[in-house]
Structure formats: C-alpha cells, structure tokens
Amino acid sequence: SPHPTTLIPYAERIKFHTNPTAIKILEIMDRKKTNLAVSVDVTSAKEALEVVRRVGASVCMVKTHCDIFEDFTPAFTEELLRLSKELDFVIFEDRKFADIGNTVSLQYSSGIHKISTWSDLTNAHSVPGPGIIAGLSKVGLPLGRGLLLLGEMSSAGSLAVGGYTEQTFKMAQDAGREFVIGFIAQNRIDKPEKIGEGEDYLIMSPGVGLSAKGDSLGQQYRTPRECVVESGADVIIVGRGIYGVEGGEEAVKSEAERYREAGWKAYEERLGR
Numbered sequence: 001s002p003h004p005t006t007l008i009p010y011a012e013r014i015k016f017h018t019n020p021t022a023i024k025i026l027e028i029m030d031r032k033k034t035n036l037a038v039s040v041d042v043t044s045a046k047e048a049l050e051v052v053r054r055v056g057a058s059v060c061m062v063k064t065h066c067d068i069f070e071d072f073t074p075a076f077t078e079e080l081l082r083l084s085k086e087l088d089f090v091i092f093e094d095r096k097f098a099d100i101g102n103t104v105s106l107q108y109s110s111g112i113h114k115i116s117t118w119s120d121l122t123n124a125h126s127v128p129g130p131g132i133i134a135g136l137s138k139v140g141l142p143l144g145r146g147l148l149l150l151g152e153m154s155s156a157g158s159l160a161v162g163g164y165t166e167q168t169f170k171m172a173q174d175a176g177r178e179f180v181i182g183f184i185a186q187n188r189i190d191k192p193e194k195i196g197e198g199e200d201y202l203i204m205s206p207g208v209g210l211s212a213k214g215d216s217l218g219q220q221y222r223t224p225r226e227c228v229v230e231s232g233a234d235v236i237i238v239g240r241g242i243y244g245v246e247g248g249e250e251a252v253k254s255e256a257e258r259y260r261e262a263g264w265k266a267y268e269e270r271l272g273r
C-alpha cells in the first residue's frame with residue numbers, strides 16, 4: 001500500500017512544517033506545479049546562470065556544486081539569488097558535508113563560498129554522527145536554512161543501505177524537524193510505522209533520466225514515474241538529462257518542461273487524480 005505521506009497534496013503538507021525553507025519548497029511546488037529540481041553541474045558559473053535562466057520557470061529548486069565552477073565569485077551567488085526571486089525557486093547547494101560539527105560549521109559559513117549566506121538548502125552525510133547536524137544547525141537555523149541527510153545514494157555499490165539508512169533516519173528524527181527537513185534517498189525511508197501523526201519529511205531523489213539508464217561511473221537512472229509513483233519521492237533531481245541535452249538553449253528549456261510535466265503527471269497519478 002502507498003506511503004500515507006504520498007497521498008497528501010504538497011500544499012496540505014505545509015502545515016506539518018515550521019522550517020521556512022521546507023515551507024517555501026512546498027509552496028513553490030504547489031504554485032508552479034513542479035516537483036522538478038535541476039542540477040546545474042557545469043564548470044562555468046556563467047554557463048550555469050544561462051541554464052538557470054532557461055529552466056528556472058520549470059523548477060522548484062536549482063541545485064549547485066559551487067566547488068565545480070572555475071569562475072566562482074560572489075557576483076555568481078548575487079545573480080543566482082536575484083534569479084531565484086524573479087523565477088521563484090529555492091537554491092540547494094549540494095555540499096554533502098561529512099566532517100565533525102566544528103569543521104562543517106566553518107565549511108558552511110566561511111571560505112570562498114560562504115554557502116550559508118546564499119543557499120536555502122544543503123545536505124550532509126550521517127557518517128560523523130549527530131554532531132554534524134548540530135554544527136550545521138548552529139549556522140543555518142538562525143538564517144532559516146534547511147538540511148537534508150543522505151539516507152541512500154543513487155550510485156551502484158553505495159554503502160548507504162539497510163542499517164545505515166535506518167540509523168540515518170533515526171538521527172534526523174532525534175534531531176527534530178526544525179532544521180532537518182528530509183532526505184536524499186531512493187525510497188521513502190521514513191517508514192510509516194516509524195513516524196507519528198503529521199511527521200512529514202521531504203524525500204528528494206537524484207538519478208533521474210527519461211532516456212539514459214546510467215553512466216560509466218556508477219550513476220543509475222530511473223524515470224520520474226518510477227521515483228514519484230513507485231518509490232514515493234517528493235522531488236526529482238535531474239542534471240545531465242536536462243542541461244546535457246543536444247540542440248542548444250531552446251532544447252534545454254523544452255527538456256526541463258518535459259521533465260516537469262512527467263514529474264507532475266506522476267504526482268497526480270499517485271494522488272489518484
């Protein structure tokens with residue numbers, strides 16, 4: 001039987017959250033009719049902004065890896081922030097923090113990237129234990145930021161399975177939902193028997209492709225329908241499937257629309273509409 005959370009429309013799940021970023025994501029999804037996040041993993045910040053201008057209207061979230069850009073400057077984040085307001089999306093720096101609390105709090109707030117100053121959402125591995133949540137929360141919570149834990153990964157041979165995934169879920173649950181708003185995962189790792197009434201988590205799934213099945217480095221793709229209907233994901237994350245499409249700027253724009261439509265159709269199917 002379907003996970004109870006997946007039977008509730010996005011807009012009706014807003015009331016289960018206090019974190020401003022979680023609320024913003026659900027509001028945008030409902031308003032723009034999109035559960036699509038685009039990952040702009042190109043090496044030029046200038047090019048990344050061009051992709052964002054093309055796809056911004058179709059997505060609820062833009063995901064970055066700011067350490068990939070050869071030309072990263074504060075001007076990039078200023079323009080990304082401006083676009084996030086103009087085109088109505090949340091910014092997700094996919095930093096995958098993985099160190100002790102003190103170190104991650106510095107990595108989050110400082111250095112060249114100052115991630116906490118511009119990114120609404122970021123993520124962390126659970127490997128170091130709950131101190132990683134405490135360290136990031138110290139910086140991000142006062143700013144209204146949100147955090148996802150990586151409960152599972154899309155890549156072949158991932159060690160984030162079974163007991164690791166279960167303990168990651170428990171770590172998030174023990175931390176409370178003020179700051180940890182959900183998971184990067186391939187399935188609903190918030191098992192119905194483990195959650196209470198109104199205990200709502202956002203599940204975001206990468207490894208999504210309408211044509212390719214994978215790459216040569218372990219990535220594995222599923223379709224939007226497999227993610228959203230069969231596995232109950234709330235957000236689908238698409239990178240190369242969108243920005244990597246051949247045919248230039250217009251093709252990127254229409255590919256984003258194609259994924260948005262597929263993701264939304266799957267969401268409506270799971271609601272039984």
Ligand code: S5P
Nearest residue numbers: 039152153154155206207219238239240
């Ligand atoms: O398990 C994961 C977690 C993440 S956040 N698998 C992933 O692929 N990702 C990220 O999603 C990855 O770092 C990349 O930015 C994106 C997938 O990109 P694509 O080009 O394969 O769609």
